[in-house]
Amino acid sequence: MNRCVKILPLVAIFFTLSANADVQLKDNSEILGKWNLHDEAVSLTSPKKAVTQEWEFKADGTLISSASDVAGRISALKIALKYSIENGEIRKQSSPGREKYESCKVVEKEGSNMILKCTYFFFLTKK
Template sequence: MKRFSTLAGIALLAGLSAGTAAADVYLKDASEIVGTWQLETVSSSLKGPRIEENRTWEFRPDGVIVTSGYNRHLKMNDVHEWKYQIVDGKISADDPGRPGKTIDYAVQEKTADSMILRGGIEGFYFFKKR
C-alpha cells in the first residue's frame, strides 16, 4: 500500500509540473486592454485545435464591452453589451445570460497587437488588435 501512495504522489507531481504554464499577465487597469480587438479563434486549450470566429470585442474605457459580428452559437449576426472591471489583475465581466453573475478572464499573453484570454465559456480566446 505504501508503494502505491508513493507512486501516486510522484505521478501527481509530474502531472502538475507538466501542466504548469507561464504566469498570467497582471492587468493594472483597463487602459491596458481598451480598444477594439478582433476575435479570430477560440479553443478549449492553449495548444489545441481552434475554432474560427469572426467577432469584434470592444473594451471601452467606461467599463463596457461590446461584442459584435457573427455568433456561431445563434447562427446570426448580433451585438451584445455588458459591463466589465479589472479585479485582481483579471477581467471580470457581467454574464449577459445570468444577471448578478460574472465571467472572469485572465490575460494569458499580450503584445501591442495580440492578446490571448483564458476563461469564459470557450476556454481560450485569441485576438488581434484592430
C-alpha cells in the same frame, strides 16, 4: 560543482513558471479599444475554432460584443456586457441582464495580440 548541478533544475523550473505567468492588468487602459476575436479553443494545445467577433472595451466599463451571422435571420448581433479589472484580471458579465460574472486572465499580451483564458481560450488581435 555538485552544488551547481543541484541548483540548475531549480533555476530551470523558475524560468519555466515565470515564462507561463499570467499578465497582470493594472487598469482597463491596457485593453481599451476594438479587438478582433478570431479563434477560440478549449486549451492552448487543442485545435482552434475560427470565429468572427469584435470586442470593444470601452472606458466606462462596457464591453460591446459584435458578431455577424450570415446564415441566420439577422445580419449582425451586438451585445453590451459589463466588465471591470479586479486583481489583474478582467471580470466580465457572462450574459446580458444577469449579474453572473466570469474571470478572464490575460495569458499572453504581446504587441497587438492577446490571449484570454475565460471559460475557453480566446485569441484576439487589436484593430
